[in-house]
Amino acid sequence: MPKRVLIISDAWGGQINGVVRTYQNIIAALEARNVDVRVIGPEDFRRIALPFYKEIELAILPARLLRRLIEDYAPDAIHIAVEGPLGWAAWRYCTARGVPFTTAFHTDFARYIALCVPKFLSSFAERSIMAVLSKFHNASTCVFVATARIEQQLRDSGFTAPMVRLLRGVDYDLFYPAPHPKRAEPLRLLYVGRVSKEKNIEAFLDLPIAAEKIVVGDGPLLPHLRKDYGSVRFTGSLTGRALADAYRDADVFVFPSRTDTFGIVLIEALASGLPIAAFDEPGHPTLWVTIRPLGRSVTLILRMLCAALLLPKVARKNGMKKPRHAIHGQKWPMCSTRTLSARAMVDPRRQPIKIRSLFLSDMHMGHKAADLAAVRRLLARYEFRNLFLVGDVIDGWKLEKRWFWNDDCQNVLSEILRLRRDERVRVTVITGNHDEKLREILPTVL
Numbered sequence: 547m548p549k550r551v552l553i554i555s556d557a558w559g560g561q562i563n564g565v566v567r568t569y570q571n572i573i574a575a576l577e578a579r580n581v582d583v584r585v586i587g588p589e590d591f592r593r594i595a596l597p598f599y600k601e602i603e604l605a606i607l608p609a610r611l612l613r614r615l616i617e618d619y620a621p622d623a624i625h626i627a628v629e630g631p632l633g634w635a636a637w638r639y640c641t642a643r644g645v646p647f648t649t650a651f652h653t654d655f656a657r658y659i660a661l662c663v664p665k666f667l668s669s670f671a672e673r674s675i676m677a678v679l680s681k682f683h684n685a686s687t688c689v690f691v692a693t694a695r696i697e698q699q700l701r702d703s704g705f706t707a708p709m710v711r712l713l714r715g716v717d718y719d720l721f722y723p724a725p726h727p728k729r730a731e732p733l734r735l736l737y738v739g740r741v742s743k744e745k746n747i748e749a750f751l752d753l754p755i756a757a758e759k760i761v762v763g764d765g766p767l768l769p770h771l772r773k774d775y776g777s778v779r780f781t782g783s784l785t786g787r788a789l790a791d792a793y794r795d796a797d798v799f800v801f802p803s804r805t806d807t808f809g810i811v812l813i814e815a816l817a818s819g820l821p822i823a824a825f826d827e828p829g830h831p832t833l834w835v836t837i838r839p840l841g842r843s844v845t846l847i848l849r850m851l852c853a854a855l856l857l858p859k860v861a862r863k864n865g866m867k868k869p870r871h872a873i874h875g876q877k878w879p880m881c882s883t884r885t886l887s888a889r890a891m892v893d894p895r896r897q898p899i900k901i902r903s904l905f906l907s908d909m910h911m912g913h914k915a916a917d918l919a920a921v922r923r924l925l926a927r928y929e930f931r932n933l934f935l936v937g938d939v940i941d942g943w944k945l946e947k948r949w950f951w952n953d954d955c956q957n958v959l960s961e962i963l964r965l966r967r968d969e970r971v972r973v974t975v976i977t978g979n980h981d982e983k984l985r986e987i988l989p990t991v992l
Contacts (some may be wrong), residue, residue: 548622550582554612556630557652558587561601562764562783563740564810565627565652568714575715584619586612588632599742599766609635628652629682641685641919642957644926649683650690650712651700651807658744658805676703683707685919692808706920714810716817720787723819724794733757736796736820738789738811739803741765741780749802751775762792793818800824903932908978910941911955918954925961933965937978 553573557565573583591605591612612635616624624647626636633649640647656675660668683689683705690712691697697709735757737750742765751759751771761771764783772780784792793799799815801824815822904924910916940959944950966973 548581550584550620550622551576551625552584552586552616552619552621552623553625553627554586554632554636555627556588556604556632557602557628558585559589559603564806564808567810568652568712569627571715584621586615586632586636590615591632601764601766604630605632605635608632609638612636613639624648625650626686629655629679634682637682637685638953641922642953644922644957644961646687646926648688648690649686649707651679651683651692651696654805654807655679656703661804662743680704680706681919684917685922687923696807706917712808714808714813716810716813718817720790721793721814721817722790733798734760734796735798735800736760736762736792736815737800737802738762738784738792738815739801739809741768741771743767744803744805746802746804747771750800751778760792760796762789789814790818793820796820798823899927900929902930903934904928904930905934905936907936908938909935909958910938910944911958912941912945912950914950916941916954918958921958922954922961925958925965931971933962933971933973935962935973935975937976939975939977 553569555565555569557563558569569585573585576583588603588605591608593603593605596602596604608631612632616636616639624636624640624645626633626640626647626649629649636647639645656672656679659675660672663671680700680703683700684707686707688708688710689700689705691700691709692712692714700709733756735750735753735755737747737760739745739762741747741761741763745765745767747761747767748771751761753759759775759778760781761778762781762784768780768782771778781792793815797820799811799820799822801809801812801822803809804825812822812824906921906924909918909921911918962973965971
């Protein structure tokens, strides 16, 4: 287990969301196990608030200061939490130096953008964004994901890095069912989360059902919703005991989001004994028997809400502290231990695997489709005596037609030249028919 863990996250500071809550709980559990954890967030840099979401601030040109902060801390393990300006700056730092790092897929940005743009552009927008995200995550030693369905979705979109479950926990001493069955009139429907456009809250508020609708949370959409939905009770942000009481006072938890990769509020609601009505999306746990999918029509939504209410009220029994239906809810210390014990959270200074020879064939540096991130992972993962570069190392044909030489190309070539200068490694190049450019530099460089 690493002793010094660095988490780099664009979501931190005063933000209240699932990403921040996840890492706050994990950090507390790790520190209880004498692991030193440092978080680098936007508050460490000059920053600017998003014009349409003032609660979120982004770091401005963080690369130089970030490099100093990383090197001063000298972590045993680096985790990049979000694909924002800080995340990309950390990505460039690690990939340029061959430093292993892990990432996490917390937000389905591609799906959210696809839902926001005109329908004829949605497919193109989703594919384009997923291509960028796959480049970001494929360079990591491992990607933490919430569910098996999200992993399959990412695999289908070109993600090739190893994947490990990022477990979430629940505080059973805080979130537990009400001691007696509630017979409130009218029915109480509860939503807990950020009040913003991507949460699709209007789908819940527009339900034509005789029930009291309660929204717990804050966000940029809150003033508009308060104005448009006068009959809805908006409580603002709640934490601790007040939040737990809000769950226990409700009859059904409604989760209308279509883009969340995981909702901590789901397991909190389950631990509180609430049935859940939610869309059948990859980010929602499929093994919780109390989740009932919301359909595309209002009629089916209402039907699923009724089905949720008719579930066996196992969790309503008096004195039940750990409801059986919350089968995936674990305490945060256990989740953090399992996370750190996963093969992904590795020590960047770990000993590489020793082999005699490594063969790399048809790298095609200079071609946009070349997976040079995978090449860098191989070079960092193994210690070898012989390196054989076989055929089409640099794609001269492609470079003659259109010059393309990005940071990945330069970093791989620099690493090969470094190995060539290492007296312990013998580099042998077997050129291919695309290697005209390589032949030009072969006499003087290799």
